[in-house]
Amino acid sequence: MTGVLVNQPVYTDHRLGQRVAIDEADVIDWSYSRGRIVQGAFTQRVLIDRMPAADAAALRDAMGW
Numbered sequence: 001m002t003g004v005l006v007n008q009p010v011y012t013d014h015r016l017g018q019r020v021a022i023d024e025a026d027v028i029d030w031s032y033s034r035g036r037i038v039q040g041a042f043t044q045r046v047l048i049d050r051m052p053a054a055d056a057a058a059l060r061d062a063m064g065w
Helices: 042-048 053-063
Strands: 002-004 019-021 031-034 037-040
16 A cells, blocks of 8 residues: 655655555554545544543534534
8 A cells, every 4th residue: 555645754754745655554543534524533533532522522523523
């Protein structure tokens, strides 16, 4: 699997826009936007329930949930 870096990585010599190979075993979570709605983000979905209510509501709105 491959991906394109959409921001400048901090802890690597990779560059913005570079296509990189990703080992499937290294994927622990994923997300992408379909229109305004974020798909995936399973770790975030668990953690959002532990946030203060106002913060969780704002994040749900930002994610389109």
